Amino acid sequence: MPKLTVPVSKEDHAEGMTDARCTLVEYGDYQCLNCGAAYPLVKRLQRHFGSQLRFVFRNFPMTRLHAEAENAAQVAEFAGAHGKFWEVHDLLLENQLRLGDALYAEIGEQCGLQLADLRDALQQQVFLKRVRDDFAGGVRSGVNGTPTFFVNDERFNGPKDFEHLSQAIEDAIRQ
Amino acid sequence: MSELLTPGTQAPDFELPVTPDRKLKLSDLRGKPVILAFYPADWSPVCGDQMALYNEILPEFQRHDAQLIGISVDGAWCHMAYAEDHKLEFPLLADFEPKGAVSRSYGAYFAPAGFSQRALFVIDKDGVIRWSYCAPLGENPGAEGILQALEELP
Numbered sequence: 001m002p003k004l005t006v007p008v009s010k011e012d013h014a015e016g017m018t019d020a021r022c023t024l025v026e027y028g029d030y031q032c033l034n035c036g037a038a039y040p041l042v043k044r045l046q047r048h049f050g051s052q053l054r055f056v057f058r059n060f061p062m063t064r065l066h067a068e069a070e071n072a073a074q075v076a077e078f079a080g081a082h083g084k085f086w087e088v089h090d091l092l093l094e095n096q097l098r099l100g101d102a103l104y105a106e107i108g109e110q111c112g113l114q115l116a117d118l119r120d121a122l123q124q125q126v127f128l129k130r131v132r133d134d135f136a137g138g139v140r141s142g143v144n145g146t147p148t149f150f151v152n153d154e155r156f157n158g159p160k161d162f163e164h165l166s167q168a169i170e171d172a173i174r175q
Numbered sequence: 176m177s178e179l180l181t182p183g184t185q186a187p188d189f190e191l192p193v194t195p196d197r198k199l200k201l202s203d204l205r206g207k208p209v210i211l212a213f214y215p216a217d218w219s220p221v222c223g224d225q226m227a228l229y230n231e232i233l234p235e236f237q238r239h240d241a242q243l244i245g246i247s248v249d250g251a252w253c254h255m256a257y258a259e260d261h262k263l264e265f266p267l268l269a270d271f272e273p274k275g276a277v278s279r280s281y282g283a284y285f286a287p288a289g290f291s292q293r294a295l296f297v298i299d300k301d302g303v304i305r306w307s308y309c310a311p312l313g314e315n316p317g318a319e320g321i322l323q324a325l326e327e328l329p
């Protein structure tokens with residue numbers, strides 16, 4: 001059974017408490033429609049489990065299928081460097097059919113980011129290494145498509161729906 | 176169902192269409208490692224698609240000088256359309272006639288459904304299987320096993 005080879009650390013973007021009983025890690029791609037579909041599912045899991053669940057998002061852009069995936073990931077990482085990762089992460093997924101410079105500017109403005117800095121960061125690919133490091137770690141951990149979830153470091157292989165994921169999380173909490 | 180071929184076995188040679196008018200022979204690739212990825216069918220849902228994933232990871236395979244080859248029972252025209260749509264940059268072989276013969280010879284065929292299982296083989300530069308793995312039905316095996324096997328090649 002594939003396991004997370006890159007442990008969750010303070011370098012990660014995480015929602016929830018570090019001492020939560022269960023950590024759910026998603027490897028995702030902002031342009032992937034399955035990730036778009038998983039977005040409300042993750043929100044529902046977070047509401048359901050409250051402080052028992054910590055959620056971590058890592059980048060896994062499928063660049064040859066999705067032309068904007070890597071740019072979108074860099075926008076989120078730029079936002080992360082300015083303390084706005086989750087706001088931007090959510091907005092990118094909520095608007096995943098409109099990914100592109102116009103949307104990045106719109107989101108940047110909405111979240112109070114410096115648009116000129118964002119443009120520079122994209123142009124100079126300041127956050128590309130971070131995105132690609134996420135990807136490489138994902139490959140090593142057995143990420144086999146997007147989204148791939150890990151529940152307490154174990155790859156979740158079941159159907160990506162509330163019933164099955166919440167069961168896996170519950171089992172992890174009870175362990 | 177026959178058994179999956181195991182490490183140490185000489186990889187059975189074969190020649191299969193790689194395009195409607197061109198064939199590829201396994202033994203012609205001697206001298207570099209080969210990754211054989213048997214899979215059930217083209218056109219499975221895109222984001223969880225095993226071949227699309229390998230396409231993304233191609234540079235890592237190439238770092239080991241390894242040649243990746245996908246094989247399914249789909250015909251050469253189907254492979255062409257699929258590869259074009261997914262922008263695949265490695266060959267897909269058509270194990271189409273006689274259907275699944277190569278897959279059977281590697282112990283990778285799933286006769287009840289009439290297609291190959293998701294079976295992976297890493298073959299060394301001399302044509303000997305060094306690692307093999309068959310994923311449970313319905314599970315995409317990812318790439319970490321392949322990369323580990325490539326790293327462990329002598």
